[in-house]
Amino acid sequence: MARKIGSRYTANQILGRGSAGTVWLGEGPEGPVAVKLLREDLASDEELVGRFVQERTALLGLEHPHIVTVRDLVVDGNDLALVMDLVRGTDLRTRLERERRLAPEAAVAIVADVADALAAAHAAGVVHRDVKPENVLLDMQGPLGPGGAHPALLTDFGVAKLIDSPKRTRATKIIGTPDYLAPEIVEGLPPRASVDIYALATVLYELLAGFTPFGGGHPGAVLRRHVTETVVPLPGIPEELWQLIVQCLAKAPASRLRASELAARLREQLPTLAGMPPLDVDEPELAEGAAEEEQEPAAVPGEPVRRRGAVPLVPGAKPDSNRDTHTSMRVPGPDELAGGAHGTARAPRPTGARRPGSARHRAAVRRRRVTLAVAGVVLAAVVGVGAWWASADGDSKAPQDTHSTSAP
Incomplete structure (x- = not known):
């Protein structure tokens, strides 16, 4: 059903739904557009609307070949909408779901495009704060790049910042998608440009491996x-590319590359990646503590296995492969960050070792539990027999003692 957006635009068809609102295929004075209509609870927040209007100049001023241009901002009654260029294509999450993982050349080419977009935004003083595959659009009508990659455009600038207003979240809250949050955000520090670099490196890791480096299980x-773990190496990629990923996933923000440096270094890697097939990487399962916390059911034939890269991150939600998980969470305390079931770094296990949460590991746990249960029964039986013998022995001696004391 078509609906009017302000006086100049008409939204005709829903293209997709996101955590902040709904994207429509629309029509404006200059032709087709994409209209992102923000949620009603956001539109009714007067403070947020005011911040949105204040950000208008920055949002409308971001023009770059790899940024989805914002053409207009509409504030009309309960409608709060961003009118953007229409990109004929799909988002990176959709492609990742279809292919599971990308060939390194295509993955690096896409991420280099996004790094170029971030460089332009950071130069204008704008931090994206929600870089993830859902916010990367692939222009299917654009020229093919290295590895057959379509041009990548970054969208949804400013939305995370607008949602994360003092009225909506206290200092003890964080806003974002857990898989892509930089450590400093988790620790409650203000987001700088380096948080986008961390998130983009996470996206690159995910494109290569098929799963994010720290995702899966409970959001906490x-x-x-x-904050506490180091990234597990990916076998089969050039050492220089791996070192780029490690540097951009550094816990210390100052250790990460700037967006322009990352884009240049990634493009330097493209010749060495030509023709390389997607990596053959075993997707890790949930760790034992996470599996118990999530009460992971046993594998059922014909049903997908829940793994780190495809578990719901919003409590109570169904497994949602599109990661529509832009949610607010409490900042963990220092003791929580330092301890817990997931507080130690995971190193690659030797060949043949049981992976926590794997079928072999769960079977071993069950065998240990059965062994302990049997041992408990045996122990109880031994204790019972011993008590019986003690009782019987006491009963047999009692008459003799009585007889001896009553003898003349």
Whole structure:
């Protein structure tokens, strides 16, 4: 059903739904547009609307070949909408779901485009704060790049910042998608440009591996891993590319590259990646503590196995492969970040070792539990027999003692 957006635009068809609102295919004075209509609870927040209007100049001023241009901002009654260029294509999450993982050349080419977009935004003083595959659009009508990659455009600038207003979240809250949050955000520090670099490196890791480096399980466990764990190496990629990823996933923001440096260094890697097939990487399962916390059911034939890269991060939600998980969470305390089931770094296990949460590991746990249960029964039986013998022996001696004391 078509609906009017302000006096100049008409929204005709829903293209997709996100955590902040709904994207429509629309029509404006200059032709087709994409209209992002923000949620009604956001539109009714007067303070947020005011911040939105204040950000208008910055949002409308971001023009770059790899940024989805914002053409207009509409504030009309209960409608709060961003009118953007229409990109004929799909988002990166959709492609990742279809292909599971990308060939390194295509993955690096896409991420280099996004790094270029972030460089332009950061130069204008704008931090994206929610870089993830859902916010990367692939222009299917654009020229093919290295590895057959379509041009990548970054969208949804400013939305995370607008939602994260003092009225909506206290200082003890954080806003974002857990898999892509930089450690400093988890620790409650203000987001700088470096948080976008961390998130983009996470996206690159995910494109190569098929799963994020610290994701899976309860959101609190995900946040803790960002702060306490080191990234597990990916076999089969050039050492220089791996070192780029490690540097951009550094816990210290100052250690990460700037967006322009990252884009240049990634493009330098493209010739060495030409023709390389997607990596053959075993997707890790949930760790034992996370599996118990999530009460992971046993594998059912024909049903997908829940793994780190495809578990719901919003409590009570169904498994949602599109990661529509832009949610507010409490900042963990220092003791929580330092301890817990996921507080230690995971190193690659030797070949043949049981992976926590794997079928072999769960079977071993069950065998240990059965062994302990049997041992408990045997112990109880031994204790019972011993008590019986003690009782019987006492009964047999009692008459003799009585007889001896009553003898003349």
